[in-house]
Each structure stands twice: as structure tokens, then as C-alpha cells.
Amino acid sequence: MSKNVLVTGGAGYIGSHTCVELIEAGFNPIVIDNFSNSSSVSLERVEELTGKKVCFYEGDVRDRQFLDTVMQAEEIDSVIHFAGLKAVGESVEKPLEYYDNNISGSIILFNAMRDNGIKKVVFSSSATVYGDPHTLPIKEDFPLSATNPYGRSKLFIEDILRDIYYADNHWQVTLLRYFNPVGAHKSGRIGEDPNDIPNNLIPFIARVAVGQYEYLSVFGGDYDTPDGTGVRDYIHVVDLAKGHVKALQAFEKDDLDNLLTVNLGTGQGYSVLDMVKAFEQSSGNEIAYKIVERRAGDIATCYADPSYAKEVLGWQAERGLREMCDDTWRWQSQNPQGYAA
Ligand code: NAD
Ligand code: UDP
Secondary structure, three states, X not given: XXXXXEEEOOOOHHHHHHHHHHHHOOOEEEEEEOOOOOXXXXXXXXXXXXXXXXXXXXXXXXXXXXXXXXXXXXXXXXXXXXOOOOOHHHHHHOHHHHHHHHHHHHHHHHHHHHHOOOOEEEEEEEHHXXXXXXXXXXXXXXXXXXXXXXXXXXXXXXXXXXXXXXXXXXXXXEEEEEOEEEOOOOOOOOOOOOOOOOOOHHHHHHHHXXXXXXXXXXXXXXXXXXXXXXXXXXXXXXXXXXXXXXXXXXXXXXXXXXXXXXXXXXOOOEEHHHHHHHHHHXXXXXXXXXXXXXXXXXXXXXXXXXXXXXXXXOOOOOOOHHHHHHHHHHHHHHOOOXXXX
């Protein structure tokens, strides 16, 4: 069996951390990325951390000829599909761009895989596909819904992959539903590097801590939660990356279904103010905040039941809140301009 794994979007935040874990587990990532939300510096840092050269091709998953070239040049065994656009607010303003990148890109990729005889795929889905859950913690068989184009794109791609599997059960499909990825590699060399003003909580808090922004706007203080602010299941990106390695290893197990849907979360919820306090401890800086209106589309509480991941993948999160904040702080303080510097 070839250990070559095609990693679409491998230069991005989760992709770069996954490349490190793949290499450490003996896999050989072949990265394709159009660098629309990343740069090749992240891959240079992956090389620095692992001491291995990373094979990468610059190009777009919507370019069928490009995909054929890569698939014919490399002996690809499986694919981890990260490439896509991910900002919820932007997806509402630019639905066509999101559907084109995420859905058309996935269809072109899956067609190229089939035609090149590659039938193992791990897909980056999201807890957003659960909409506003009626009960907690969230299990994989909960009803699915979407409230914005980004979420709908994830749901469509999940449906497409389920249909591909139903039509040909030689495919091996693992849908990983991530909760809230945070943190960075403990070296401080790779981390999350948003292009614009960060939409997500932790990158924003980190920029308040280094003085780039004056204060954090806390979106809503009147939710039905212990302190009134939103509760999420934050998961360390290195734990998440290790989940992908486990998903690839599970393809080789005969006793598992060929279609798996798995939550990757910790099972523990923290509020926005919990995160502010934890980050203050890690950074030693005060994080000023103001409670403002709720953000449209946000839900009060979201956390996983991660027990199925343990059962089928033998995976569970190992890194706690302190490590998530310490590692984010190390990355942010050592790279205040991200990879640009
Ligand atoms: P990211 O933006 O850092 O990484 C995505 C990578 O894909 C980038 O390097 C980008 O340049 C590349 N890319 C985008 N469109 C492409 C295309 N058409 N062709 C080739 N490359 C392309 O994002 P991330 O946080 O690493 O997320 C990775 C995946 O995980 C995404 O699919 C995202 O939707 C999903 N996800 C992320 C989160 C999160 O909070 N970060 C949560 C749930 C799911
Ligand atoms: N949040 C906030 N201020 C920000 C960004 C986020 O109060 O600047 C809150 C948001 O309302 C939610 C939590 O932080 O309760 C996590 O938001 P994020 O956008 O990181 O992830 P989501 O769960 O929305 O995908």
C-alpha cells in the first residue's frame, strides 16, 4: 500500500498541522493548494518541524487537468479534503463563490479520484451541520440542517459523499465533523493566520492580547448559559490533526463500515468569558471586552459527544484549555504578523 496521501488545502491552518502529524506517523502528504487563504511559508515550516521535504503542487481543486496531472504523477492511496472557503459571514455575501469553491471543487475532485482509481477520502465537515441542536451533547445521528451557504455547502458535500458510497461501496468515506479548532503547534512555528479581521473567537482574542485590537466584542451576554455568553467545544488543532491520522489508519481495518461519520470534539463546553480568562492567564495580558448584540445565526451552546470517535477510531482529545491558550499565545506572540513577516 502506498502511503501517499493527497492533502487538498494542506497549506492551511488545519492542513499544515495535519501534514506534521501525517509525516510523524509515516505517511507521505502530497499537498495541493491554490494559496487563496495561506502561503507556502506554512509548508516550509512543516519541513523545518519534521525534517522532511513536503511535496506540493500549487493549483486549484476545480482544475480537472491539474488534478489528473498530480494523480498520475504520484501514487495516491487516499485523499484528505480540506480545500474550501470557510467564513460563514462571507458565505452569506458571496454564496456563488462558496458553492463554486466548496461544492463544484468537491465534485471535480471526487470525479478525478474515481477516474484515477482512488476511492478513500476523509472530508472536513463541521458541527455547523447540526444547526441548533435540541439536546446536548451532540451525537452523530442528530438531525442535520444549515442556516447559511457555508453550512449548506458542508451538508451538500456530505450528501454527495454518502450517495457516492451508496452507489459504489468500494469507496471508503470518513466524514469528520469538527467542533471549534483552536491552538497551534507547540513549537510556535505554525498556527492560524487569518487574512482579514478574524471572525473566530480565539484568533480575535489573541490579537487583542498582542495589542492589535483594543477590545473583544462579546456577541451576546443573555444566552441561557451559566454566564450568559455562548458555549462551544474548543478542540486543539493538534488533537484534530491526529484524528485525521486515525481516520486513515481506520481505512485499513476490515471490521469497520466503509462510511463513517465522526464528531471530533472534546465533549467539554466553555463560554466566551471562560476563554477570555484562560487567555489572560496564558498571555499574562488583560483582555478588554464589551458585551454587544448577539451575532446573527449564533446558537447558545454546542458541544460534542465524542464517544463514537473513541469507539471507531481509537481517538480522543488529549489537550486541555490551558494548552490550547498557551500554544495559541506562543504562535501569536512569536508571529504577530502571521506568516507575512
Ligand atoms: P484554511 O483556510 O486555513 O485552509 C483551507 C486551505 O484550502 C487554504 O490553504 C486555502 O488556500 C485552500 N483552498 C481553498 N480553496 C481552494 C481551492 N479551490 N483549491 C485549492 N486550494 C484551496 O481553513 P482551515 O481552518 O484549515 O479549514 C480546513 C477545512 O476544515 C475547511 O474545509 C473548513 O471548512 C473545515 N472546517 C474548519 C473549521 C475551523 O473552524 N477552522 C471548522 C470546521 C470545518
Ligand atoms: N464570539 C464572540 N466574539 C467574537 C467572535 C466570536 O463573542 O469576536 C463568540 C461567538 O458568538 C460564539 C463563540 O465566540 O459564541 C465562538 O465563535 P466562533 O466564531 O469562533 O465559532 P462558531 O462556533 O461560531 O463557529
